[in-house]
Amino acid sequence: MTTTLLIAGTASHVGKSTVVAGLCRRLAESGIDVVPFKAQTMSNNAHAAVSVGSDTSYGEIGVAQYVQARAAGVVPTTDHNPVLLKPRGDAESQVLIDGRPVGHVPAGEYYERHWGRAREAAVAAYERLAADNELIVAEGAGSIAELNLRHRDLANVETARFADAEILLVGDIERGGVFASLYGTLELMPEDVRDRVAGLVINKFRGDRSLLTDGLDELEARTGVPVLGVLPHEDPGLPEEDSLSLPDNTASTVRGGNDGVAESRAVTIAAVRLPRLSNATDLDPLSRVPGVRVAIRPPDATLxxxxxxxxxxTKNTADDLLALREAGFGERLRAFDGPIVGICGGYQLLGRTLLGASRESTGERDSLDGFGLVPVVTRFDDEKTIRQVSRTVAGAGPIDGASGTARGYEIHAGETRVARSLPAPIGPNSVATDRVLGTYLHGLFHTASVREAFVDAVFEHAGRERPGGDGRSVSPFDRAAELAGEIDLTQAIDRTGC
Incomplete structure (x- = not known):
């Protein structure tokens, strides 16, 4: 008999994804056959995963579920995240079921046109996982107590019911009001779902835990639900599930800097906060390198x-190209004389021309001029490439000296043709000049030789000596497992019989 534990939250970004990844790693290492599951995700941070019933074809799942599957030591498949909604601007999302696109719809129409099919796919995926695994750790989405959604809340309420799940409810103390958030969420949950709550978890706590004692005691007395864990505020370094942690299109933020390296010795890698940004997790490995600051900036910011x-x-290359033009970004980029890397849609933006742009754009123009920094032409059609790939690395340009094999994935519309002979350092459809690299490979900087070569090039261009060391010595999975180790699962396990 399969046991299911649903990690639900009082809100988005309270740490559910990290808790699930940590529990998957912790339980897998203790010998339990565990897998992750999230019925429905809304995110533009996607990853290629093995399609249901196939070892050779791929579909898209949310990056968090990909990471959670790896933490559990299993091959990521589309069953781990059967429904994915990818926002593409103008209150519209691409709908993917079992990893494949089924249409683009405004938010309201999703429930009318696709929700029934989505629920069927989620139930079927769950049942396949349940048939082969001992324990499923499911992740909810946003808040489990959204009154306007609970009659069609696939990731929370529906999952709790069709999976017969026990629930851990997570609240974020850093936001303030965590006791009210947990108490109010319990009060607003459907009664049958509230009865499934086995325990509460308080996340992102800084300071002396004993200062919480009175509040914890009263919360337990008022709700009758035990607090099973208070987790410290720590970022284990896992990819973000969505873009909530990023600034909006008018603000900037900096990642990195907690490495003890003085700002005068550090370098700044500017990453453009595209209006329809996707797969921003490609930047994460850079932000963990000592002396590197990844500055995520709006299109009109200085370089x-x-x-x-x-x-x-980007989820929409053509419309983001138009937005960057309006912000004057192209002129600033062409005037920039340092290393430049474009990944996927960013690569397409660096080229000479986008053909078939009306398939991507909300406008009517079929041909758009790119920034012209690499001699490539991209043509859009109705086909979409989704695959995991391994590429032989032949370092050139901004990654001169890199070698070995780069493993990652490609998710893109459009095919790119290189107009003249230039180095292809990351295999077919990549290109490099002396200072510009374009590639479709997501996960590029997870490859150590590529990351090291690029960072070396950045420090050389800046005229600074690079500090020693290379990021974290402890696996992000293990760090997440340490955090999850603060949760006392005994009572939840007793209730489930696991």
Missing amino acids: SDADAVVLPG
Whole structure:
């Protein structure tokens, strides 16, 4: 008999994804056959995963479920996240079921046109996982107590019911009001779902835990639900599930800097906060390198203090190109003389021309001029590439000296043709000049030789000596497992019989 534990939250970004990954690693290492599951995700941070019933074809799942499956030591498949909604701007999302696109719809129409099919797919995926595994750790979405959604809340209420799940409810104390959040969430949950709550977890706590004692005691007395864990405020370094942690299109933020390296010795890699940004997790490995600051900036921000520029992926290349043009970004990028990397949609933006742009854009123009920094032309069609890939690395340009094999994935519309002979350092459809690299490979900087070569090039361009060391020595999975170790699962396990 399969046991299911649903990690639900009082809100988005309270740490559910990290808790699930940590529990998956912790339980797998204790010998339990465990897998992750999230019925429905809304995120533009996606990853290629093995499609249901196939060892050779791929579909898309949320990056958090990909990471959680790896933490559990299992091959990520589309069953781990059967429904994925990818926002593409203008209150519209692409709907993917079992990893494949089924349409683009406004938010309201999703429930009318696709929700029934989505629920069927989620139940079927869950049942396949349940048939082969001892324990399923499911992740909810946002708050489990959204009154306007609970009659069609696939990731929370529906999952709790069709999976017969026990629930751990997570609240974020850093936001303030965690006791009210937990108490109010319990009060607003459907009664049958509230009865499934086995325990409460308080996340992101700083300071002396004993200062919480009175509050914890009263919360337990008022709700009758035990507090099973208070987790310290720590970022284990796992990829973010969605873009909530990123600034909006008008603000900036900096990642990195908790490494003891003085700012005068550090370098700044500017990453453009595209309006329809996707797969921003490609930047994470850079932000963990000592002496590197990844500055995520809006399209109209300066590049004058940057030592390198990265253009990440986008859900809509054509419309983001138009937005960047309006912000004057192209002129600033062409005037920039340091290393530049474009990944996926960012690569397409760096090219000469986008053909078939009306398939991507909300406008009517079929051909758009790119920034012209690499001699490539991209043509859009109705086909979408989704695959995991391994590429032989032949370092050139901003990654000169890199070698070995780069493993990652490609998710993109459009095919890119290189107009003249230039180095292809990351295999077919990549290109490099002396200072610009374009590639479709997501996960590029997870490859140590590529990351090291690029960071070396950035420090050389900045005229600074690179500090020693190379990021974290402890696996992010193990760090997440340490955090999850603060949760007392005894009572939840007693209730489930696991």
